[in-house]
Amino acid sequence: MSKKVLLIEDDKTVRENTAELLELSDYEVETASNGKIGIQKAPVFLPDIIVCDIMMPEMDGYQVLDKLSNTESLARIPFIFLSAKTDHKDVRKGMNLGADDYLTKPFEEEELIDAIESRLAKADILSTLNHRPANHSSLESFEALKQIFRKETLKTFAKEDYIFKSGQNSSSIYLIEKGVVKTYKLDENGKELITAIHKVNDVFGNLSFTKDHTLTEYASAMEDTMVYEVTKDKVKQLFYENPQIMFEFIDQLGEHLSDTKDQLMDMAYSSVKRKTAQSILLFSERLKKNKLSQIRISRADLAAVAGIASESLIRTLSTFKKEGIIEVEGRNIKINDFEALENIL
Numbered sequence: 266m267s268k269k270v271l272l273i274e275d276d277k278t279v280r281e282n283t284a285e286l287l288e289l290s291d292y293e294v295e296t297a298s299n300g301k302i303g304i305q306k307a308p309v310f311l312p313d314i315i316v317c318d319i320m321m322p323e324m325d326g327y328q329v330l331d332k333l334s335n336t337e338s339l340a341r342i343p344f345i346f347l348s349a350k351t352d353h354k355d356v357r358k359g360m361n362l363g364a365d366d367y368l369t370k371p372f373e374e375e376e377l378i379d380a381i382e383s384r385l386a387k388a389d390i391l392s393t394l395n396h397r398p399a400n401h402s403s404l405e406s407f408e409a410l411k412q413i414f415r416k417e418t419l420k421t422f423a424k425e426d427y428i429f430k431s432g433q434n435s436s437s438i439y440l441i442e443k444g445v446v447k448t449y450k451l452d453e454n455g456k457e458l459i460t461a462i463h464k465v466n467d468v469f470g471n472l473s474f475t476k477d478h479t480l481t482e483y484a485s486a487m488e489d490t491m492v493y494e495v496t497k498d499k500v501k502q503l504f505y506e507n508p509q510i511m512f513e514f515i516d517q518l519g520e521h522l523s524d525t526k527d528q529l530m531d532m533a534y535s536s537v538k539r540k541t542a543q544s545i546l547l548f549s550e551r552l553k554k555n556k557l558s559q560i561r562i563s564r565a566d567l568a569a570v571a572g573i574a575s576e577s578l579i580r581t582l583s584t585f586k587k588e589g590i591i592e593v594e595g596r597n598i599k600i601n602d603f604e605a606l607e608n609i610l
Contacts, residue, residue: 270381273321281296287381410503414493435473442491448482509577
């Protein structure tokens with residue numbers, strides 16, 4: 266089924282020529298000669314994307330976008346500004362209002378089609394991601410991660426009870442809901458050497474996630490205590506899905522855990538690289554571009570689909586560029602090595 270484009274443009278020649286090239290590209294097109302008419306047609310036509318001029322009589326493009334953004338049924342429709350205005354202030358104003366893209370006249374046919382395909386691809390990918398099961402949703406903080414932990418097994422320990430002992434297999438970590446826990450080692454004479462005291466809301470246990478370890482210390486309750494036990498396999502999966510949470514977790518680790526912090530940092534960057542590679546390949550697939558051709562997609566859109574911070578994405582793209590996997594020219598990304606991206610997944 267053809268995607269629907271609402272084209273709002275007051276210049277008759279531009280409107281008719283643009284509508285024709287969109288129809289030749291297999292889009293269903295509805296046109297409006299000014300913003301007021303466009304606002305009236307949008308809820309009836311229900312377009313998949315809107316292309317709108319800025320300087321128009323009756324109602325300008327900024328007002329159109331503002332009106333649509335405040336209409337629940339239309340607010341999520343991708344919106345592209347099309348205008349002769351090239352001042353950076355105009356660009357910023359449009360993007361700050363929520364526009365998805367901004368093209369200046371005169372434009373090449375391929376430039377407009379690429380922009381439309383890119384916005385539709387992003388909307389399609391995000392729609393797919395939003396329909397995943399709840400455990401795939403992005404966590405916003407380490408405290409949010411702890412709320413996930415609180416859905417796990419809650420265990421109760423009396424004062425001086427062992428939570429774990431040296432020599433046991435390390436397969437879980439623990440979150441304290443109530444009480445105080447001490448971790449310690451025993452010297453050759455059996456004397457306790459306390460390594461840490463953990464309070465409510467602290468996470469403790471052997472925090473190595475990259476390999477199995479045998480515990481080298483004891484943990485016992487210093488008073489009546491309740492802790493959530495979470496398998497490290499579950500925690501690892503949550504970290505891979507939410508690498509930004511892992512960075513916060515790393516920041517909270519004590520200095521004596523430097524080896525573990527290095528391991529977690531490697532995992533975090535690995536996850537960011539994987540999400541970035543996956544998102545580039547997703548866009549390439551949805552845009553149906555031939556291998557080694559360019560895709561036109563903004564860094565912000567890639568970050569949104571990958572679920573990572575823009576700063577992390579930019580660093581990763583820079584790494585991919587240095588490795589010769591991609592080339593970046595403005596908002597265009599050329600994939601030089603599809604196999605390398607696929608091997609990252």
